[in-house]
Amino acid sequence: MTPREQAVAARAAGHRLRALSTAQRGRLLRRVASTLEADAATILAANEQDLRRGEGVLSDALMARLHITIDKLESLADGIRTLSEMDEPIGRVLRRTELAEGLSLREITSPLGVLLVIFESRPDALPQVASLALRSGNGLILKGGSEAAETNRALHGLITAALRPDVPPEAIGLVETRAEVGDLLALDDVIDLVIPRGSNAMVRHIQDNTRIPVLGHADGICHVFVDASAEPEMAEAIVIDAKTDYPAACNAMETVLIHQSYPHGDALRDALRGAGVSLFEGPDVDFGTEYGELACSVRIVDDLDAAIAHIHRHGSGHTDAIVTADPVCAEAFLDRVDSACVFHNASTRFADGYRFGLGAEVGISTSRIHARGPVGVEGLLTTRWQLVGQGDTVAPFSAGARRFTHRALE
């Protein structure tokens, strides 16, 4: 199949998927969960091949991300079973209005259509994303990393087999080459949303090469502002957690802003250095740097306004936190910092779909439209308006013979 045929087939299969009942879609997800456990041997054997090919070529970190274990498969299966039990997201009524006597309007949630998800080495993304697409009634095309080709093929084969007989396997397509991705990115008439999960460079490349809306983020330049009134133990704990818990994550802190009147700045620096963090401070620092490792920028700021101005100027609108004991300051920061996630006395690392209780996460969006911050199933839905009348026409309204009531129902 050409990429276009694949996308068109995914769209058609998506229509079949959304026509299933909630119970049927739930059973389908449970079959996907079961196959990950029942056919673990197949998946692990394929993963073994990828790992052998990667040996001596990939970094230790990449090898670790590539590695699939029985434990990982079981926790993936658990996650998918949780997803199978969540309230039906499709067809949820968001609003009901009586427009006029006998003429009633409702706005309902509805699948987006076809998603293109491009992810790098971590193959456990494949079953996660596939389950989210199934839950939300969307067709899906996946492109995984070439390092994980065998694992992805095995996972894809098992998952699409589990769709039968309810939904054709084309509901979830897999492509393996960059050329195919290039072709898919041109299909803005068939594909509705692209979700790139990978390096900043990869995300930016995709944003620059498609007219399809892209959900995701290129940069994660997150700040912690330590206010004058911050409790020193709390400031230290949050700053250390935000930087060191997982420095490569997009929600890790890259810059700590310290109020000029905060009395424990040196102790805070010592704590960071003690945790192995290199500090960059002074006139030559590029505050747009996403270190992604045990390093961060430090800046002394005059006051809250200066901290907010710094964040708006150098941040990426991802996640920014204030540590303060002053409720007025906290409120002002929460109100005024215009980022997807704004935190008071909490680590930036909480910015995550699972931690936010969204069930699962397709990614974190720094886009301002459609979905913002951690995105779960809801970000894969759109809405439709359904109007039910009795033969109503607009002419009598224009003529003044009938009047709109615009009464909210329920």
Next chain:
Amino acid sequence: MTPREQAVAARAAGHRLRALSTAQRGRLLRRVASTLEADAATILAANEQDLRRGEGVLSDALMARLHITIDKLESLADGIRTLSEMDEPIGRVLRRTELAEGLSLREITSPLGVLLVIFESRPDALPQVASLALRSGNGLILKGGSEAAETNRALHGLITAALRPDVPPEAIGLVETRAEVGDLLALDDVIDLVIPRGSNAMVRHIQDNTRIPVLGHADGICHVFVDASAEPEMAEAIVIDAKTDYPAACNAMETVLIHQSYPHGDALRDALRGAGVSLFEGPDVDFGTEYGELACSVRIVDDLDAAIAHIHRHGSGHTDAIVTADPVCAEAFLDRVDSACVFHNASTRFADGYRFGLGAEVGISTSRIHARGPVGVEGLLTTRWQLVGQGDTVAPFSAGARRFTHRALE
């Protein structure tokens, strides 16, 4: 000011605007409404200049759209006063979750940032769009049609004067040349949403020339499917209304699909012809045509499936209606037709922000992401996540010392 300076100033002024209280923003809108009535003479004099310049150059239809009257100004002012009374759209809490003991998350509505609205000859769009931007806390840059240059300048001058002293006049910018629009469309780091209101060609040109998300629609190819069981009087009334009430509107019907077993097809054709509508039927018809005048395509279809397949293939996903007395058929049509608006026994002409009770309309979106169908104030908002903790870090959760509760609040 350069276009970039103008956009940056609009963003900063937007921050001032959203910092106002609900009462202050309400008063500001009422001042805008009042100036349209109190300074009507200034506006009408400017409009007179535009009309004089257009005489013999513009079509009668364009001249009518350009013409501002006292009545129009009064009804604009009324609409803005209604908007000033609506519930505060900014900062509305959409969701509140306790993530863990003492750690609470909320999702709130928030202004998008800066809007760029490009509209053609109708100058009454200017006060409407300006009020929607004020209500939703967004900065705005407007580009009006050159035919209405004097009217737009007068309206813009009065409205920005009414912002003082609460908000700097840069909150609402006006540009007059195409070159400036070209510059603005490149500013995807400062402008958050482009809303083109005008011809299909204009909308498509903009979509092709910017990376900023575009809210709107190029085509409005709307269908009415007359099912076998449709009551003939109802079918006739809806089809006539959908086609003839305002043939140039995007929600006007372009194609009527007639079930092969509908017994009154000829009478329906006669009724359309009687209303002055030219019918195009047969193998050579291009079903992708948006006539925009008293003309439409006609096609006989085998059944509901064929009607839906036709709509998905040739439609623009705007508004499609079924006329049927069969509730099963109606339900299937409403469920399966994947358009922004899907109607049963009602004219496609109801697809409109005012008729839907949204208060006002910035446009109708056929995009599947962000906002779909008629878009009111809500489409000009995004969301933010606010998390309030007590010094919380993720490490104890990873270590199993603390557990997420994920309890929905309220």
